[in-house]
Amino acid sequence: MKLRVGIVGLGDQWEGRHFPALRMLADRLEVRGICEQVSHRAERAAKELGTTPVDGFRSLAARDDIDAILYLADQWFGATPILAACDHGKSVYSAISFPFDPAEAELLRHRVEESGIAFMAELPRRHAAATVRLKELIATRLGRPRMLFCHRRVPLTTTSPATPARNQVSEARDLMELVDWCRYVAGVEPTSVVAVRHAETVGDDPDDYRMMSLDFSQTGRAGDGPLAQISCGYYMPRAWEEAVGFRPPPGLQVVCEHGIAFVDLPQTLVWFDDAGRHQESLESERPVGEQMLGQFHRMVTSLVRQTSGLDDTLRAMRTVQAADRSVAEGIRVRLG
Template sequence: MTSRPRRGTISVALVGIGELWENRVKPAIQEFRDRVKIAGVFDEVRSRSLAVASEFKADCLPSITALSERPDIDGVIICDAGWMKSSIIELLTMRRKDCLIFDWERLSEAELQRIAELADDVGTTLMVDFEARFQPVLRRLRELSATELGPARHIEIFLPALSSHLEARHQYLAERELIEWLDASQVLFGRTPHALVARPETSILRKSPSAESQLFSEAISSQKALWWPWWGREGSHLSAMFRPAAPSSKRVRDAVEDAGKTTSPLSLTFQREIVTPTGELSCDEKRRPEIRARLTFANGSSQFSSTTELTWTPQDGVVNCEDLSGERPAHVLMLDQFIRRSIGGLLPVPELSQILRFRQLLRNLSWEPQELPNH
């Protein structure tokens, strides 16, 4: 199949019209009206398709097949693909349609593997919504790492605890949040973790000793099959392991020796904490509390408790507080990168295959030995 010439603009189709479209995708599209043309809209509820198609002077498409056969559509923004998600993505990949996928969390490992291999074979970009890496605070930290603070060495991330109800929807929320911030930390470090280690917290075990002890015992004996209900709870703790980096050249090795230094090991930890006065937080909340983090760099430190407010301190001890609320929001920058990639740019973007790698890390996590309380 011969693709038509790329220009500085992109013609896209939308799949799934709902809350995510209204809150995140539509505002981003409106920022790029001169670069993005909505050519078609598909939703299982036709009235929703008609409304958006009318607003953007686009076609209301009768099916995904009809969408995939449109030669004028360069890419597809998948807000909500419903229960046919994997089939839709697979068909669009075969038809060489670049995709920006928002609702990726319910794709199984087998589906991810199959689709990622297909995308690699045909050369299609399947970008996923890893919003954390695009947040203003992460972008600013990357700048500071390259200028004032030096390479990141230690990152502690505190995530809001989930409701204790062991429902399937919490699995997806807990996993998605963790994967997004694993990715963001990987971007800061410039390195990929090779293993995850879970640590049972004795403080949690004391709250409900019999139930929690049984949960940890079962998780360990069943190859970590129950990692997710444990991970969503207050106090649960994960550490990422990194292999030591070898010096890239003799000149680098000599420079390190001359400075009398060795490369510091990288440290990345995640911990769940209660962040609301009422205690547990349900994933039904419209707006979850923001994640906070503490970071140590080669030449200073930083912390944030909002994605738009940052405090950082270089070696001279002068504290700097920055308000980043005027920066471009994450969803706008994410769409910008999708446009650039789809018109032929070579910039790296988070792709579907990365979800698979992080899922494999979670599946193979090990448990730090710790004696459970006696009862």
């Protein structure tokens, strides 16, 4: 069954992830319209996909020839297109930052549940080939994760319509993605968090470094269970090309009961055990964008209503909010 979709927002992942995936899945996903706040980008993308640009997301969601909305980038209208899709019973694939305000986020979750639509939040780190293989190795060879070290270095860049200015919301989204990744790999829920920050300038809101320690102990005593150290840095100007690429830490290092694994997304996985070094060959796996949109197609066309990633994203958001409280009060914050 071919799914008729409308696109809201293009963003910085359009050329590298979403457009190639839509081309490969043309037999399953048919783009009927594109709504983008930068008109010339909408016109160019519409021409490439053989469709038409649309002026507003509400009119796109209301069209009878649209089955689902692909909300692919943060736009000035926030989560409103998701609510519009709920009003018209259209399924949603969401790659945006969810509202960071708890009340707004809970309202969004309630509207999605109440509408009965299929909903999928884009969580690319979960679906990357290296992560999928890592989970298999944890189940078969490496054993239970004991410690996770997750680091992301984000080169500073100039702003543009496709890459808006960095702010607290975008920094929170970066951290939420890393928190969700560690939760998924650990396989259990964190029970407490301790965090620190370093401001880019004194008294300013944007940070150039954030770090948190997630404790996954289920016994009530911190340190008894898995531990994840998560950091995100914005201190390296993109113009310093040689420095940006100098000895970058692995995206994720996982110390397990019977070995240790090093992951760099999307397809690099090296692990060690008593037998020595093992290099996984993952180049032949489908790109992560194609995998995620393919899964969304299966969700919408199945007879069982499904939501994927919504609760996981909200849990990660609450963890980041607890980390903010830890920074402000200088304490370990329990997660309920």
